[in-house]
Amino acid sequence: MEVFFDPSGLEPDAAYIRVVRYSERREWPVRGGVNIAPGVAALDFEAPFNVEATYRAQMFTATGASIGWTEASTTVLEYAGTIVHQPLDPTSWVTVDVMPGSVSPLTRPEEGTLVQTEGRDVGVWIGSGRRGLRGVGVSLQTRSIAEADAFRDLQGSYAVRQIGTVCIRTSSTIRWPRTFFARGDFAENDRTIRFGGTKVTFDARVDEVEPPFPGLAVPLLTYGDLDAAYATYAERDAAYPTYTDMDRDYSLAGLAD
Known part of the structure; x- marks a missing residue:
């Protein structure tokens, strides 16, 4: 499940966010969504199947002060198996x-x-x-x-x-x-x-048991994958309107392997 909060919807002073998921009457920090910069997407590989999952992000200033929460968004990851x-x-x-x-x-x-x-x-x-x-x-x-x-x-x-x-x-x-x-x-x-x-x-x-610390995560898409997909930086930059779009092109994941 990709969890993305558009920077335009965050407070102007937000330097980083922490993403949480509410499911089955529990609150879960989203792995890979701990202290990430605005415009960075988190991939929730632990999202439950066929039940409601609600996501919010807490916003922080550069000094670590909390400046509130985003609006909540609820979805269902449908999967049989x-x-x-x-x-x-x-x-x-x-x-x-x-x-x-x-x-x-x-x-x-x-x-x-x-x-x-x-x-x-x-x-x-x-x-x-x-x-x-x-x-x-x-x-x-x-x-x-x-x-x-x-x-x-x-x-x-x-x-x-x-x-x-x-x-x-x-x-x-x-x-x-x-x-x-x-x-x-x-x-x-x-x-x-x-x-x-x-x-x-x-x-x-x-x-x-408790899951490992959610700040520890292996990225699905790496710079090595991007380098394997494009011969030059110019070609790579021309392929995407923004760096956020480039970082969310999961179709390239694993190309460097």
Whole structure:
């Protein structure tokens, strides 16, 4: 989901903005939308499927003083299916099928201690409030060997180190969060490969976790991509009315690879 606030709609003194998304009764800082300059677009790779998402931006002066919020804009990202991706590298992703093993009790524990105090017939609960989901059964199936390899690499490979957190987004009616950040050790299970097929399932008990700091993001479009698309700076500058238009030409993403 591209999130773009036209500079003409911002306060004149706005030196940078912070973009947030409101979805499923939660507020999410948009990855890649933290302290960005006016005229810069953010790509929300964590937007939930088929539910309302409302975006606003908080504006700040060069000295860091807040000067208010933009108007809110609400949209729906329509998609049928399930995608798992690496939060710090959204180019590392795979489509999967949610399997019946994912239908299990969803538990959000409240951690604390029951204390028996003098003079009371019943105990006193001293707790810290409900936590995120714990021990969620997740069973996901890939349809090809390439997809199985991609899923395995989401949490790191022998050559590339990654954080263990994954982001699961699904249109399934299963009652996971629509943007589900999960941590678990997925076991790879051969379903049909030994019989000449291509299907593999990945099963785990996962815990819901906080996403990585949203200021950390891998850009989809790089200057290397632009350099690969145009032989000279003059050609590149002539192709776009403004630098903002150039920075939003995602059709060139990946050309430098």
